[in-house]
Amino acid sequence: MKTEAKKKDAPDEVVLGVSTSFDGFLRFRETLRIRGKFKGTIEATGALIVDKGAVVEADRISVTSLTVYGTVVGAVYAIDKVDMLSGAELRGDVTAARLRIADGVLFDGQCSMTGVDKEVEIFSRPTGEIKAELQRLHGPRPD
Numbered sequence: 291m292k293t294e295a296k297k298k299d300a301p302d303e304v305v306l307g308v309s310t311s312f313d314g315f316l317r318f319r320e321t322l323r324i325r326g327k328f329k330g331t332i333e334a335t336g337a338l339i340v341d342k343g344a345v346v347e348a349d350r351i352s353v354t355s356l357t358v359y360g361t362v363v364g365a366v367y368a369i370d371k372v373d374m375l376s377g378a379e380l381r382g383d384v385t386a387a388r389l390r391i392a393d394g395v396l397f398d399g400q401c402s403m404t405g406v407d408k409e410v411e412i413f414s415r416p417t418g419e420i421k422a423e424l425q426r427l428h429g430p431r432p433d
Contacts, residue, residue, distance in 0.1 A: 308343070324360075342377060356386075 302320035306312060310326035316334065323339040329347045332338065337355045340346050340362055348364035355370045356362075358378040366372060366380070371388035374380055379396040387404055391397055 340378075 303323055304318065304320070305323045306326050306328065308325045312326070312328050312330070314330045316322065316328070316330065316332045318334045318336045321337045321339065322334065323341060324344045324346055325341045327345045330349075332346075332348055332351045332353065334353045336353065337357070338351065338353045339357045340360045342359040344360035346360070346362045346364070348362075350365050350367070351362070352367045354368065355372070356366055356368050357373045357375065358380055359375050361379040362382065363380075364382045366382060366384045366386070368384070368386040370386070371390070372380075372384050372386045373390045374392060374395040374397060376392045376394040378392075381396075381398045383399045383401070384397075385402045385404055389401055389403070
């Protein structure tokens with residue numbers, strides 16, 4: 291019974307196996323785990339996981355989230371997050387709302403952060419930035 295309940299609650303995951311080599315265009319909605327080799331373009335509303343030993347060469351990867359254990363070469367755009375875990379290699383520019391790079395990762399590229407929520411903790415922002423925003427919104431403060 292417990293096994294059946296877990297299967298119903300678990301998100302769908304498609305796996306490209308270790309011996310799989312795929313060239314072309316991938317589009318998916320849930321989660322795709324690549325264990326083999328992929329070359330082409332990925333545009334998806336789901337999550338992408340690149341396992342250890344897997345190689346992904348893409349001109350563009352556009353996903354909700356990316357988790358890298360293996361090798362990724364190409365520009366990455368993630369709506370939510372990119373996780374590069376120990377042993378991962380990512381060569382390309384990354385655009386994401388959140389980024390995590392573990393020790394032992396080779397990252398060669400630039401990173402742009404996007405999608406910062408407006409309800410940001412004010413103590414995490416520099417004082418000068420807060421003052422400038424308040425002046426823009428409410429005008430100069432009378433002394």
